[in-house]
Amino acid sequence: MTDLVLSDRQDGILTLTLNRPELRNPISDADMVEAVLDALAPLNGDIGVRCVILTGAGPGFSSGGNINKMGEAGGLNAGLPAQTRRNYKDGIQRLPLAFEALEVPVIAAVNGAAIGAGCDLALMCDIRIAGQSAKFAESFVKLGIVPGDGGAWLLPRVVGFSKACEMALTGDLVDAEEALACGLVSKVVPDAGLMDAARALAAKIAANPPHAMRLTKKLLRQGWRSTLDAHLDVAAAMQALAHATRDHNEAIAAFKEKRKPDFTGE
Numbered sequence: 001m002t003d004l005v006l007s008d009r010q011d012g013i014l015t016l017t018l019n020r021p022e023l024r025n026p027i028s029d030a031d032m033v034e035a036v037l038d039a040l041a042p043l044n045g046d047i048g049v050r051c052v053i054l055t056g057a058g059p060g061f062s063s064g065g066n067i068n069k070m071g072e073a074g075g076l077n078a079g080l081p082a083q084t085r086r087n088y089k090d091g092i093q094r095l096p097l098a099f100e101a102l103e104v105p106v107i108a109a110v111n112g113a114a115i116g117a118g119c120d121l122a123l124m125c126d127i128r129i130a131g132q133s134a135k136f137a138e139s140f141v142k143l144g145i146v147p148g149d150g151g152a153w154l155l156p157r158v159v160g161f162s163k164a165c166e167m168a169l170t171g172d173l174v175d176a177e178e179a180l181a182c183g184l185v186s187k188v189v190p191d192a193g194l195m196d197a198a199r200a201l202a203a204k205i206a207a208n209p210p211h212a213m214r215l216t217k218k219l220l221r222q223g224w225r226s227t228l229d230a231h232l233d234v235a236a237a238m239q240a241l242a243h244a245t246r247d248h249n250e251a252i253a254a255f256k257e258k259r260k261p262d263f264t265g266e
Contacts, residue, residue, distance in 0.1 A: 004035035006057070012050035012206040013199060014043070014104075021058025026066040027117055028076060028092050028149075037098055044103045047265040050206035050213065052102075053198045054125055055109040061134070062118025065143075076148070088148050092117060096150035099124035100221060103214040105205050109198035110134040110185065116143075120151035123158055126217060128184065129198055130176045131191035136184060138164075142171035157224055159184050209247035210265045 006017040016039050018025035020032065027033065043049050056062055065076075076087045099106065108114075108125035112133055119136045122128050138155055140147050147155075147168065156164040159182045167174060176188045189197040205213060215238045223231050242248055246266040254261035 004032050005039045007039060009049070011203070012048060013053065013202045014049050014051070015053045015055070015195075015199075018054075018056045018062055021056070021060075023066060024058065024060035024063035024113065025056040025118070026063045027095070027121055028065040030091055033091050033095060037094060040098050040102055044101070047210050049104055050208075050210050051202040052104050052106045053109050053195075053202055054106055054121075055195065055198070056111055058112075060112035060118075061108070061110045061114040062121050063113065064116030064118040064120070064139075092149045095121070096124050096154065103218060105213065105217050107198050107202055107205075109194050110136075111191065111194055113137075115139055116147075117149050117151070120147060120149050120154060123151065123154040126220075127186060127201070128179075129187040129189060129194070129201065130179060130185045131194040132176050132188060133191050134176045134179070134185075134188075136167075136174045136179050137171060138167040139171040139173075141169060207263075209245065209251060209261075209263045211245050211247060212242050215242055 004019055006019045008015045008017075016036075018027065018032070018036075020026065025032075027036065043052065076091060077084050105127065106125040108122040108128045110122055110128060110130040112131070113135045114122045115135075115137045116139045119138055122136070138147065138151055140151070146152070152164075152168065155168060158164075159167070163182045166172075174182070174184065176185065179185045180188045187197065187201075219231070219235055219238060222234055226234070247261075247263045250261050250263060
């Protein structure tokens with residue numbers, strides 16, 4: 001992992017911080033994509049990581065694309081359309097797939113602006129909380145481009161089709177209170193208390209049995225794109241796995257004995 005993504009792990013909670021504050025943490029450059037992917041890669045195999053918080057260094061969450069590299073044959077645009085397509089497939093489009101495959105819950109702690117691909121990065125996370133100064137924009141259309149990173153798939157699933165169309169077709173900014181009203185975020189807190197609120201929420205998640213928590217996240221994700229009958233089949237199979245864990249038996253015993261459970265990930 002490079003210093004483009006800072007990592008801090010405490011009590012089963014891993015905080016990842018995008019660390020290019022001088023550019024407000026763009027994520028479209030190849031080195032940043034690789035840094036994020038490298039940070040996520042080991043997490044499914046590490047049962048000790050029970051929740052992830054993703055945030056940005058400095059005054060903004062993420063500016064999305066690096067505006068300094070946009071234009072004719074700049075950044076992801078190779079000039080040759082066939083190569084530009086490959087740049088997206090081999091670059092930024094790997095991020096939503098990586099977040100989709102991740103078993104560990106991810107909380108986006110949105111500080112300041114989350115613009116374009118930065119907004120979509122927040123959408124890739126499972127839970128979003130925002131500081132009061134946070135702003136969101138699905139702003140690709142204002143630059144004469146489209147959401148090439150999966151935003152047009154993610155946004156309607158989070159805020160509904162009508163609001164997603166409004167955001168994507170106008171490109172207008174949405175402040176934190178409007179984001180709360182439309183379900184883009186689940187909580188708005190004072191800027192100074194954002195990371196404390198994110199850690200408190202992460203701690204509540206991390207206190208639960210890790211296998212059951214991971215299976216629950218997978219079921220929620222699977223339900224986005226599944227029919228009910230197919231989802232129920234998967235739920236039954238995952239429930240069989242959960243019933244076989246030591247932590248399930250420990251949860252039942254602790255409940256009956258009126259004590260705090262000791263979950264070990266077994």
